[in-house]
Amino acid sequence: MNIELFINIFKFIIMQTFKNIGHYSIYIFLTLIIFGSCQPNDEPVNQEELITTFIYTLSDSNGNQVILSFKDVDGSGGLNPIYYVSGSLKANTTYAGSLELLNESVNPVDTITHEIESEDFAHQFFYLKSNFLNASIHYADLDKNGKPLGVKSSMITGSPSTGTIKIVLRHEPNKDAQNVSQGDITNAGGETDIEVEFNVEVK
Numbered sequence: 001m002n003i004e005l006f007i008n009i010f011k012f013i014i015m016q017t018f019k020n021i022g023h024y025s026i027y028i029f030l031t032l033i034i035f036g037s038c039q040p041n042d043e044p045v046n047q048e049e050l051i052t053t054f055i056y057t058l059s060d061s062n063g064n065q066v067i068l069s070f071k072d073v074d075g076s077g078g079l080n081p082i083y084y085v086s087g088s089l090k091a092n093t094t095y096a097g098s099l100e101l102l103n104e105s106v107n108p109v110d111t112i113t114h115e116i117e118s119e120d121f122a123h124q125f126f127y128l129k130s131n132f133l134n135a136s137i138h139y140a141d142l143d144k145n146g147k148p149l150g151v152k153s154s155m156i157t158g159s160p161s162t163g164t165i166k167i168v169l170r171h172e173p174n175k176d177a178q179n180v181s182q183g184d185i186t187n188a189g190g191e192t193d194i195e196v197e198f199n200v201e202v203k
Helices: 003-017 021-037 112-118
Strands: 053-059 065-071 082-085 094-103 123-129 135-139 152-157 161-171 191-202
Touching: 053 191, 065 191, 082 191, 094 112, 123 135
Parallel strands: none
Antiparallel strands: 053 065, 053 094, 065 082, 094 152, 123 161, 135 152, 161 191
């Protein structure tokens, strides 16, 4: 809509219709209403970021790595996502964990991890392992308020075992809720941005 043209036409019609000052006030009132209704919405639109690629890299002290990755380039629906685990974890070993989240549907590729880190207080990753997996996962980073974020983590494996690791990213969780800072998602609330689960083996 051409706002200026519309208002000028409206002004001409009203002034031709209402000649005295009393009716002219009606023109002013109606013009303000119409002009106000045509203004763009000042509220920002909060668009959910598309995460097509999820990479969890585990590195031991000797530089050996195990990579757990998820890729779904066309987003929800369409082609099935691809899960990949590069190998097995060593028993009784400490690993440094690092997450990278990408949107590979755009060029250049958008690194979603940077946006998560810039708003770390509004995000938290949760690492949920099955009881059969003999390993523990701990937070290795904090947000601006001293609460866990989870982009960085550490994993300590025990004796040989198999099981699953589910990693969940929550947006605006209640980090002050009971046990949330310890990685318990039960009382976290918020919205799930992405949730992926991997089959892993400790040898």
